[in-house]
Amino acid sequence: MSAWTTDVLVIGSGFGGAIPAYHLAAGGARVTVLERGPRLAAADFSHSLRLGTYNRIVDVIKGDGISVIAGNCVGGGSVVYFAASLRAPAFVFERRGSLRRRLWPAALTRAALDPWYERVEEALPVTRLDWPDVSYAGGVLAAACARAGRTCNPVPVAVDTARCTDCNWMLSGCRFDAKRSLLLNYLPAAEAHGAEVLPLHEVQTLAPSPLPGHRYAATFAVLDPADYSCTGEVGTIHAKVVVLAAGAVGTPVLLQRSAPLLGGVPAAVGRYFSGNGDRVSTAVVDEQKAASLLGLSRPGGAAYAALPVGKPITAASFDHLDPTAPEFSRFTVQQIYFPPVTNVLAQAADGWFGVAKRRMRHEWTSWLTLLAMTEDDNEGSFGLPPLTGGFTRVAPGIGLGSMSFAATARTRAGWAAADAELRAVLQKDGLAEVRPWTEAVAGAVTAHPLGSCRIGDDPATSALTDQHELRGHPGLFVTDGAAVPTSLTVNPSLTIAALAERAVPAVVDRAARAGVAVTYGAPLPTG
Amino acid sequence: MTTDRRAVLKALAATAAVLVAGAPATLAAPAAAAATDTAPAATDASAPGSWSVQTLEAFADTLVPGQRRFPGDRAVAGAVTGPGAVEAGAVAVLSSPDLPLAPWLPEVAALLDAHALAYAAARLILLPPTVPPFVGLSFTHRTGLVGELTGTDGLDRSIWQVLALLVSLAFDTAAQLDTAAAVRAGHPGLTWLDFPAPGPDGLWRFPDHSYGAALAPLHPATTPSGSPA
Secondary structure (H helix, E strand, O other), X not given: OEEEEEEEEEEOOOHHHHHHHHHHHHOOOOEEEEOOOOOOOHHHOOOOOOOOOHHHOEEEEEEEOEEEEEEOOOOOHHHHOOOEOOOOOHHHHHOOHHHOOOOOOOOOOHHHHHHHHHHHHHHOOOEEOOHHHOOHHHHHHHHHHHHOOOOOEEOEEOEOOOOOOOOOOHHHOOOOOOEOOHHHOHHHHHHHOOOEEEOOEEEEEEEEOOOOOOOEEEEEEEEEOOEEEEEEEEEEEEEEEEEEOOOOOOHHHHHHHHHHHHOOOXXXXXXXXXXXXXXXXXXXXXXXXXXXXXXXXXXOOOXXXXXXXXXXXXXXXXXXXXXXXXXXXXXXXXXXXXXXXHHHHOOEOOEOOOHHHHHHHOOHHHEEEEEXXXXXXXXXXXXXXXXXXXXXXXXXXXXXXXXXXXXXXXXXXXXXXHHHHHHHHHOHHHOEEEEEOOOOOOOEXXXXXXXXXXXXXXXXXXXXXXXXXXXXXXXXXXOOHHHOOOOOOOOOHHHHHHHHHHHHHHHHHHHHHOOOOOOOOOOOOOO | OOOOHHHHHHHHHHHHHHHHHOOHHHHHHHHHHHHHHHOHHHHOOOOOOOHHHHHHHHHHHHHOOOOOOOOOOOOOOOOOOOOOOOOOOHHHHHOOOOOOOHHHHHHHHHHHHHHHHHHHXXXXXXXOOOOOHHHHOOHHHHHHHHHHHHHOOOOXXXXXXXXXXXXXXXXXXXXXXXXXXXXXXXXXXXXXXXXXXXXXOOOOOOOOOOOXXXXXXXXXXXXXXXXXX
């Protein structure tokens, strides 16, 4: 059993962890980052769907009524995500949900967050795609939107388009270092300032530290790189300040397990969990109609038949982000590609398996996959935590989580509105047949878990202050997706990152008051 | 099953999964006993033609049907012509050493057969004694039972959901094989999907990936960085 000390302990190395780690290290603090996943780089990322490759760094965590896809590696979600980098529309910050009062802290509006968004867009950096970057699949959505009287936009992405090969293997990590993950900006910059990043270190508990001058002690286990369900060495690290960023599925579980040691945690920990209102549908495009109705053609003669080609997210429609429309009716519809790992979820006319579904698979390259990000009701919650880790690992890349989610009528109304819009755009004149993914295999499926330990002004419904500090626990900050109070109607990564940037001054201030020689104001990392 | 620490931990994890899902051990016990009485090979899930393997093949064939492999093939119902999950290697994936499932497969198969017995009894379906109960069901009834097991909130629903995912991974992703090699070798599932071929270095690149033209008007409230207002 090892024990050591640090100024600032950062738990998790995704957006919520890497960004504070950089600023604190650059400001002079001793920073230690513990990451439960392995550390991989471009040469390690494979173009393969063999079990044991991509699922070294991606987990599917199945709860009751919801399944979450989450990163599990140094760099967290940024390594495996699809890099869509959108600011949340202004109305999101004004959401009142079913509580009927503002859910975000009064201090936070879109205008207040815009400077922080701008910093992240510059640091990653984010590129605004143009039409020649939009994949064939994105082009089909755009052309269908235009024909139905809608608009459609190329999506900004954190991708170096000059390096990108449009290979469509983003879920496996970028082989070409084109995706601007945290492995290319904040994390190396933090390390250049002395931060220590320790992969395969899974924090199990947080408790008060008995060491003078140190506020928290974290126990951790070192995981076997060949089998994450096996643990080796265990240890303790004592810190003056803790930044908890284990992801919206990991953070509340660690706090729940630590509650008896910490003398309790706010009741809102592990409640108000949101799947970002994610709703995926699969359309099967009629190739002849794509040619005759949309006038599309590719070199070689096909109209479309290009599902697996190009960047996974390239086009989205903002037509249903009207700030004056009622809550639970607004959404973004986005073209997205998933590797055939998720084919099981697509629905044919008579369901998700059997003869018709097999026939549908034969048209796989003519599928168009759509992600609607709607306004959900924060109706998820976490039950009793497992003895160790964030969930019970049953196979490589597959786990059973303690979260449950039973969609309310309001959430379902949002999904129904998005479904109706997709039918109106894509089924017009028989262009395609579109159906949402089945809920029979995995419940609702989200790659965007949020809200399980959220910021807010009301202590009853938010575990964190508007400065991201856990109520009643000075020096313990949560800066990951768990802190985001509501679904966002866009992909959350840029908002999580902007909130983490915004949270840093308060973390620095708390560290300085704990005796750490640290200042705020480092320039953005340069990759 | 060896008794090293890793195997024990895996077994514990699998047990935890089963416990979370319900309590199939108690449900499965009578069926397992019945199965072993008539099928000596039932305890070895990887033995070709064993009682367990036939049941798992029939389950996989219900999800992604394929054509019969030989005259008199009972596990594969022959609902279609062309490849299905069995031909694509579903049982190989389920019993893969990369997954902790293999030791549990006989029990899982026995549980499915127990459900098949109950399903048949409720509908007065006469099952042949020479094949496992699930295999004895027609394709239509197999479909009905799998729909019930995955569609209703039964105690063991998680088991069928995870099994369905793995069977589909076998067909849709050649989960036991490197993808580039599988595409080149003509893996039945990847070929059925028309999964594109990799370049000579085993990596995919798509220089031709876009229509290259503006295909829709932009939303009027788009910000300079390309976000909604």
